[in-house]
Amino acid sequence: MAIIVTELSKTFLLRHTHSLKESVIAAVRRKPLSSSFNALDEVSFTINTGESVALLGFNGSGKSTLLKLISGVLRPDRGEVLTRGRVAGLIEVGAGFHPDLSGRENIYLNAAILGMSQKEIDSRFDDIVEFSEIAKFIDTEVKHYSSGMFLRLAFSVAIHTEVDILLVDEILSVGDEPFQRKCLAKIRQLHAEGRTLVVVSHDLGMVADLCDRGILIDKGRVVFDGESHEAVVRMRAQ
Amino acid sequence: MKRTRVTQIVSGPDLDGFVRPGQGAGLIDVFRRRYLLSLLVRKEVQVRYRGSVLGWMWSYVKPITQFLVFFVALGVFLQLNGSIPNYPVYLFSGLVVINLFSEAFSNGTKSLVDNAPLIKKIYLPRELFPVSSTLVAFINFLPQAIVLAVVCVFTGWAPNLVQVLGIVLGVLIVVLLAMGLSLFFGSINVSFRDAQNFVELILLVATWASPVLYQWSMVDKILPDWLMVIYQLNPVTAAVELLHAGFWFPTTDAEVTMPPNLWFFGLCALITSSVLLVVGQLVFRRLERRFAQDL
Numbered sequence: 001m002a003i004i005v006t007e008l009s010k011t012f013l014l015r016h017t018h019s020l021k022e023s024v025i026a027a028v029r030r031k032p033l034s035s036s037f038n039a040l041d042e043v044s045f046t047i048n049t050g051e052s053v054a055l056l057g058f059n060g061s062g063k064s065t066l067l068k069l070i071s072g073v074l075r076p077d078r079g080e081v082l083t084r085g086r087v088a089g090l091i092e093v094g095a096g097f098h099p100d101l102s103g104r105e106n107i108y109l110n111a112a113i114l115g116m117s118q119k120e121i122d123s124r125f126d127d128i129v130e131f132s133e134i135a136k137f138i139d140t141e142v143k144h145y146s147s148g149m150f151l152r153l154a155f156s157v158a159i160h161t162e163v164d165i166l167l168v169d170e171i172l173s174v175g176d177e178p179f180q181r182k183c184l185a186k187i188r189q190l191h192a193e194g195r196t197l198v199v200v201s202h203d204l205g206m207v208a209d210l211c212d213r214g215i216l217i218d219k220g221r222v223v224f225d226g227e228s229h230e231a232v233v234r235m236r237a238q
Numbered sequence: 239m240k241r242t243r244v245t246q247i248v249s250g251p252d253l254d255g256f257v258r259p260g261q262g263a264g265l266i267d268v269f270r271r272r273y274l275l276s277l278l279v280r281k282e283v284q285v286r287y288r289g290s291v292l293g294w295m296w297s298y299v300k301p302i303t304q305f306l307v308f309f310v311a312l313g314v315f316l317q318l319n320g321s322i323p324n325y326p327v328y329l330f331s332g333l334v335v336i337n338l339f340s341e342a343f344s345n346g347t348k349s350l351v352d353n354a355p356l357i358k359k360i361y362l363p364r365e366l367f368p369v370s371s372t373l374v375a376f377i378n379f380l381p382q383a384i385v386l387a388v389v390c391v392f393t394g395w396a397p398n399l400v401q402v403l404g405i406v407l408g409v410l411i412v413v414l415l416a417m418g419l420s421l422f423f424g425s426i427n428v429s430f431r432d433a434q435n436f437v438e439l440i441l442l443v444a445t446w447a448s449p450v451l452y453q454w455s456m457v458d459k460i461l462p463d464w465l466m467v468i469y470q471l472n473p474v475t476a477a478v479e480l481l482h483a484g485f486w487f488p489t490t491d492a493e494v495t496m497p498p499n500l501w502f503f504g505l506c507a508l509i510t511s512s513v514l515l516v517v518g519q520l521v522f523r524r525l526e527r528r529f530a531q532d533l
Contacts, residue, residue: 020432072260072361075527082256095359100285112274113362
């Protein structure tokens with residue numbers, strides 16, 4: 001097994017005050033300091049090593065929250081998440097990029113942020129550059145890149161990290177169509193090599209084909225867990 | 239059905255190698271990921287003066303200007319130049335300590351908010367940010383220390399080993415103190431931005447609460463004994479005096495008296511700083527749970 005999620009709940013406290021002064025004033029006036037909202041409610045499932053799972057649901061259903069809990073960015077309020085092996089996310093690629101650094105420097109910085117050692121980065125550097133197709137501009141500062149070039153490089157770094165569990169959020173926002181196809185092929189290849197995939201996307205046809213299993217989430221609860229095409233049918237019926 | 243299955247697994251022996259994502263080992267993780275730390279520090283250093291003509295010269299221009307302002311105002315106008323021997327060296331060796339402390343503490347406090355996009359999207363030991371701010375401040379301190387050492391050599395500086403060790407201890411005290419306070423105020427700053435303003439206030443006081451611009455004996459004449467002890471227990475005071483003892487004292491004719499029990503207060507400061515680092519780390523870990531959602 002790769003991921004175990006047990007009775008996982010996440011409640012967001014929406015704070016209405018943002019300074020000590022505001023808090024004191026709100027308390028004196030007996031106004032609520034915050035209101036809460038259940039993003040995930042007693043979610044349980046297990047994902048086996050090598051499985052490919054699509055998390056399905058409409059906006060606000062809680063799937064991105066779930067992905068962030070699996071990656072460790074957020075921590076559960078109740079229940080627990082357990083993972084085995086290295087986890088890396090293709091979540092919001094390029095988060096760690098700095099516009100004033102060159103492509104080369106950004107590759108090293110980002111790969112290290114994603115958990116790679118210097119040796120691993122050295123050995124994969126050429127692959128990363130080749131995959132991104134921007135070898136000519138690798139020593140140019142990233143701020144001069146077009147948005148497409150930027151995304152290519154960021155995605156290329158993320159996809160080359162050494163991982164056991166790959167979390168993918170909205171891959172199809174990356175680059176033009178040929179590059180998207182290349183990314184998808186790369187993700188398929190990683191899956192074929194035995195990596196565990198957890199994918200979130202609004203392109204239902206694509207994720208249903210990419211993944212074997214679909215978990216449908218609605219208002220923070222799992223409403224269906226089974227074959228991916230069937231999950232998409234259920235979702236469309238909602 | 240599913241729930242019972244999961245519960246069984248959780249209590250079973252199958253759990254080998256499983257971890258709870260997002261629960262790191264704090265500062266120990268920072269050490270484990272020192273390669274990333276080195277890249278973050280290098281990035282800050284590279285980016286700091288990018289796009290400026292003078293570049294890293296600014297690291298010299300700023301402290302030298304600050305020094306000149308204080309020297310003219312206090313040394314010349316208030317005539318400290320006459321009462322404190324070799325006042326320029328005295329002044330500068332204290333100022334470098336305060337600059338190191340101010341920069342590390344204020345940037346460290348803001349570091350989490352500044353790195354919000356990263357913290358919200360990718361998990362990594364968040365202690366990395368305050369720690370790298372402190373290290374960047376230390377790197378920025380080095381050119382100032384070199385200027386100081388060069389000036390000292392011209393005024394007859396020949397320190398012995400104990401004095402050099404004192405300098406190292408003083409810098410260590412400031413670095414640990416700034417790191418601990420950054421962890422503490424930085425994690426509060428995520429939810430309450432009041433923290434960074436409060437830190438500005440602390441720094442404003444810190445410059446004057448230690449014998450940087452004036453001499454300890456002037457304070458000793460006025461404060462009662464118990465208050466003088468508190469004054470000396472301030473870790474920044476101990477660090478400033480250790481640097482005075484290392485840089486300034488050897489350049490005088492030894493007709494000046496250093497504060498008594500310097501090593502005692504130095505060790506007290508080291509302990510205080512270490513305790514504050516532990517407290518800072520504990521508070522940080524407690525508040526860390528909410529970083530990604532509060533930023």
